[in-house]
Amino acid sequence: xxxSAALLFALISDKTLAFVCxxxxxxxxxxxxxxxxxxxxxxxxxxxxxxxxxxxxSSPVRAxxxxxxxDLPYGYExxxxxxxxxxxxxxxDKHHLAYVTNANKxxxxxxxxxxxxxxxNAIKEGTRNAGGGHYNHSLFWTTLCSESKSGSPSSxxxxxxxxxFGSMEEMKTKFNTAAAGVFGSGWAWIGVTKDGKLDITxxxxxxxxxxxxxxxxxxxxxxxxxxxxxxxxxxxxxxRPDYISAFWNVVNWPQVSKYYEEYASxxxxxxxxx
Amino acid sequence: xxxxxxAMSALAPHISEETLxxxxxxxxxxxxxxxxxxxxxxxxxxxxxxxxxxKSSSGxxxxxxxxxxxxxxxxxxLKPKGGGEPSGPIADKIKESFGDFETFKKDFSNVASGHFGSGWAWLVESEDxxxxxxxxxxxxxxIVEKLGxxxxxxxxxxxxxxxxxxxxxxxxxAAWWNLVNWDFANANLASxx
Numbered sequence: 001x002x003x004s005a006a007l008l009f010a011l012i013s014d015k016t017l018a019f020v021c022x023x024x025x026x027x028x029x030x031x032x033x034x035x036x037x038x039x040x041x042x043x044x045x046x047x048x049x050x051x052x053x054x055x056x057x058s059s060p061v062r063a064x065x066x067x068x069x070x071d072l073p074y075g076y077e078x079x080x081x082x083x084x085x086x087x088x089x090x091x092x093d094k095h096h097l098a099y100v101t102n103a104n105k106x107x108x109x110x111x112x113x114x115x116x117x118x119x120x121n122a123i124k125e126g127t128r129n130a131g132g133g134h135y136n137h138s139l140f141w142t143t144l145c146s147e148s149k150s151g152s153p154s155s156x157x158x159x160x161x162x163x164x165f166g167s168m169e170e171m172k173t174k175f176n177t178a179a180a181g182v183f184g185s186g187w188a189w190i191g192v193t194k195d196g197k198l199d200i201t202x203x204x205x206x207x208x209x210x211x212x213x214x215x216x217x218x219x220x221x222x223x224x225x226x227x228x229x230x231x232x233x234x235x236x237x238x239x240r241p242d243y244i245s246a247f248w249n250v251v252n253w254p255q256v257s258k259y260y261e262e263y264a265s266x267x268x269x270x271x272x273x274x
Numbered sequence: 275x276x277x278x279x280x281a282m283s284a285l286a287p288h289i290s291e292e293t294l295x296x297x298x299x300x301x302x303x304x305x306x307x308x309x310x311x312x313x314x315x316x317x318x319x320x321x322x323x324x325x326x327x328x329k330s331s332s333g334x335x336x337x338x339x340x341x342x343x344x345x346x347x348x349x350x351x352l353k354p355k356g357g358g359e360p361s362g363p364i365a366d367k368i369k370e371s372f373g374d375f376e377t378f379k380k381d382f383s384n385v386a387s388g389h390f391g392s393g394w395a396w397l398v399e400s401e402d403x404x405x406x407x408x409x410x411x412x413x414x415x416x417i418v419e420k421l422g423x424x425x426x427x428x429x430x431x432x433x434x435x436x437x438x439x440x441x442x443x444x445x446x447x448a449a450w451w452n453l454v455n456w457d458f459a460n461a462n463l464a465s466x467x
Contacts, residue, residue, distance in 0.1 A: 094441040129390050183337050184392035184412035184431070205391040228391075229432035230441060238300040238433065 065104025066112035069097050070138055070274040078146045082246035084235040092141065095230055099133030099206070100274070106130050116271045119210035132206035136187060136224060138272035143223050143259075145252035154257035160265070164198035171200070172248060175225075178202050179244045185228040191219030192264040210269055220264040223256045275306045276346050284354035288449035293437045301433055302345040309338040329418060340413035344394060344427065347415075350458045351426045357452035364425065364459045371405035379451065382407045382428075387444045392431040398422030399463060425459045 072078075072092055077085040106127045107118070115135045122128040153161060158168070165171035171190070178200050179188035186204045193199045201209055201217035209219045225231075225247055232243035259270045278298055283291040309327075312335045313319045319327055319335070328339040359375050360368065372378035378397075385407045386395035393411045400406050400422035408421045409430075416424045428450050435446035 090440050098441075183334075186391075229436060233432060233436040234440075237296050237437075238304065 064101070065107060067100050067103045067107075067115055067134055067274055069100045070141065070272070072141050074144075074146060079144055079250045082147065082249040083144070083232075083243075087230075087232065087234045090234070091226075091231060092137075096134070096137040099130050099137060102130030103127065103134040114271065115274055116210075116269050119208060119269070120212055122211045123207070123213040128211060129206050132208055132211065134274060135210075135272065136206055136208055136226070138274040139221070139270060140224055140226055142272065143252050143256055144250050145255070147249045149254075150249065150251055151253045153253050154261065156265075157253075157257040157260045160192075160198050160260065171198075175200050176241070176244050179225050179227050180241050182227045187224045187226055189216075189219065189221040189224045191221040191223075192260070192267075193217060193219045196265065220267070220269050222259040222264045222270060223251065275303050276349065278349055280354050285352060285453055288452045289352070289435075290438050293434070296437065297429075297433060298345075298349065302342070302349075305338045305341040305345065309335070309342055312338060325417075336418075337413045340415055340418065343417075344413065344415055344429070347424060347427050348394075348429050351428070351455050352450075352453040353455040353457070354453070356455045360454075360456035360459065362456065362460045363463050364456055367399070367405050367463065378405075378407070383444070383447050383451075385409045386428050386430055386447045386450075389430050395428045395430060396421075397425045397427075397459070399425060423462065425462045426454060426456075 069092075072088065075085075076088040076092075079088060103115070103118075106129075107113075115131065115138060118127055118131045119135050122131045152158075153168075161168055161171050165174060175188060175190060179202070182188060182202050182204075184204065186202055187206075187208065188200065188202045189209055190198060190200055191209055199217055199219055201219060203209065203214055203216045207214045207216070208224070209216050209221055225244065227240060227244075232240060236243040236246075263270045278294070282294040282298065285294065313327075316335075319331075322330070324339060324343055328336065328343050331339055359365070365375070368375055368378045372381060382395060382397060386409070389395060389409045389411075391411065393409055394415065396408050396410065396416050398406055398408055398416045398421055405425070406422060408416060408419075410416065410419060410421075415427075416422050428447065430443060430447075435443060439446040439449075
């Protein structure tokens with residue numbers, strides 16, 4: 001069966017696409033898609049394989065899907081004693097992985113978009129649970145770090161915190177109250193609202209403020225705290241307020257500052273690997 | 275806070291004593307404490323029963339009242355050495371509504387394990403007399419959602435199973451089947467709540 005090279009090349013654009021290598025593995029670059037070169041190389045093999053009748057169809061097929069579980073930027077124990085290693089292991093390796101798997105299922109057959117871009121219409125399109133879960137956790141891991149590296153907000157972020165909340169302490173008090181007050185599963189967020197100020201909001205389950213239709217203050221989140229019980233139960237059990245206090249020890253302020261300065265304050269959502 | 279109808283260690287190994295220490299001793303107890311505080315602060319609540327408060331309140335008061343009600347129902351839905359196949363009227367009703375016990379068990383397990391976020395899985399008797407499996411979110415229940423008369427429930431908030439089963443909710447549900455209190459289900463069938 002001859003596959004038209006022109007047809008295949010028409011399918012390859014500068015947008016990122018997920019391709020299956022004949023081995024069945026999806027090759028991904030750090031940006032979350034294949035480079036043009038990789039796609040073209042794959043397609044050459046695909047054409048050959050198709051010519052040999054090894055493929056049922058000549059169009060690119062996703063394996064698991066476009067999303068993948070990003071590695072933690074640190075070891076499981078890096079956030080001890082604030083967040084315990086066992087929690088990090090289960091949370092990342094099991095819970096987050098399940099969201100990735102289900103997000104891929106949810107977008108199966110559709111054009112691949114970055115996990116950030118998926119958020120806006122996630123409620124309309126029915127991808128809010130797994131798609132939200134994948135984005136939220138991918139962002140979350142990057143906003144945490146070992147206590148020694150926690151640092152403090154940049155001067156730009158500090159100014160914004162002071163002007164929006166009065167002071168860092170007032171911001172933390174407001175955040176702690178919000179996070180403790182989430183009933184059931186959900187998240188607490190700090191983000192930039194339409195008027196350019198910082199605010200705090202909460203969302204249920206795996207919703208986030210990027211989603212149109214979410215029941216919260218719309219904002220571009222720069223820092224979130226997972227208050228699903230799985231995020232703290234092993235170490236804190238029912239003592240969510242203790243978990244929330246400890247969280248502040250491991251916030252990666254340089255990273256959060258970067259998210260504020262380079263993305264949120266400019267009206268752009270924070271992109272994540274995955 | 276209701277008295278547990280069995281010792282805290284009595285549901286082991288399916289649900290550990292440690293889980294009960296937290297689930298009953300902390301979570302359920304906290305809902306009771308907070309509800310009592312709400313009642314103390316609001317005269318209009320003071321003559322009402324738990325059911326009445328639950329059906330007429332909203333926000334935090336509702337959450338606490340409903341969670342007290344739900345957990346009361348949950349502890350009664352379990353019994354040491356319970357489980358197995360039901361007998362009595364509930365067994366007949368299950369066959370009538372689901373075909374057979376295994377089909378019902380699969381249906382209930384799917385609803386319980388598939389529920390996203392916090393909530394509960396219930397077997398209810400609906401208005402028309404048929405049995406149905408329903409899921410509710412957070413503190414909600416079939417009474418306030420008018421889904422039918424609850425017969426048995428499984429708590430799928432993560433605090434119900436995280437100590438014993440971590441992320442594996444399906445393993446918790448499998449264990450729950452060893453504890454189901456069919457006597458309670460039969461009693462509920464006989465009396466409309």
